Amino acid sequence: MRLIFGLLVSSVLLSSCQESAKKVQSFSTGEKTSQSISEMPDQAAPNTHHVKVKEILQTSSYTYLFVTENSEEFWIAVRKLDAKIGDDVYYQQALPMKDFKSKELDRVFENVLFIQGNTSTPPTANETKKIPAKKMPPKVDKKIAGIQVNATTGGISIAELFKNKDQYAGQKVKVSGQVVKINNGIMGKNWIHIQDGTADADNYDLTLTTQDKANMGDIISIEGTVYLNKDFGAGYSYDLIIEEAIVK
Structure with a gap:
């Protein structure tokens, strides 16, 4: 009887030790896996x-x-x-x-x-x-008070341009205005916003791209080509923009 009892106790102890060994092995394996993941080199970026x-x-x-x-x-x-x-x-x-x-x-x-x-x-x-995404030039969201610039000979106002934009699409136009915003050197161009005090509904700010430069507050006359619905990607588009402008 004592022999049988001793064998049962030994069996339980052996089973317990084996189970403990399994737990230790499992924990050790998990620790190694966790360590190896943290030490893995950065993966190559997708879409490169x-x-x-x-x-x-x-x-x-x-x-x-x-x-x-x-x-x-x-x-x-x-x-x-x-x-x-x-x-x-x-x-x-x-x-x-x-x-x-x-x-x-x-x-x-x-x-x-x-x-x-x-x-x-x-x-x-x-x-x-x-790497931050490079932002396109932001649009001016307010009409600057006190600006009043008359169109030059042969030129048109910003209000006239927007009011009859379909008529001017693809054509060269002359527009005068005061510089209210500048973003130089984006996509190889300088981006200039001008206002002349006129407006067609909410259209009072004219964006143009040029290789020339101007300063904030300058009164300038420009000549360039009118483009409609110009999409530059990155979710940024213009209903009307003047490109290849020459600043005078």
């Missing part, structure tokens, strides 16, 4: 483009690169960069532009991608979270 530089054109603010990706060849534009033939460029964010003219190069690019956040090494998923 990798291009090779074949040709380089420099301007004062931008570097234009003719690149290859797989079997495709195309132009991209990045902020001024000391690039060399054969360099690797990685990017995720790009804004396509058609028939873009570089005044400095005196050249029209049929298609060019303006790149944001380009790197020379593959970006990781963690790194791309830190």
Whole structure:
């Protein structure tokens, strides 16, 4: 009887020890798994483009690169960069532009991608979270009081332009106004907002892009081409904008 009881106790103790060993092993394995995950290197960021530089054109603010990706060849534009033939460029964010003219190069690019956040090494998923999206020039959301600028000879007012925008679409126009906002060097252009004191309903602010420069508060006359429903991507579009403007 004592022998049987002893065997039962030994069996229970052995089973308990084995169960404890399993728990220790399980905990140890879990700890190792947790440690290995935390020590894993950052994963490569998704949707990353990798291009090779074949040709380089420099301007004062931008570097234009003719690149290859797989079997495709195309132009991209990045902020001024000391690039060399054969360099690797990685990017995720790009804004396509058609028939873009570089005044400095005196050249029209049929298609060019303006790149944001380009790197020379593959970006990781963690790194791309830190890259802020570059904002497009914000629109002026209020009419500035006290502005009164008359149209020059052969020119039209901002109210007239918006009121008959379909008539002026694709045409060159002359408009005068006071500079109320400036954003220079975005996508290779300077973005200027002018007001002349006139308005068609809520349309009192005219946005134009140019290679020329102006100062806040300047009274300027511009001549450029009217574009309607121009979409620059990133959720930013204009019902009416003047492009390729010459500031006088």
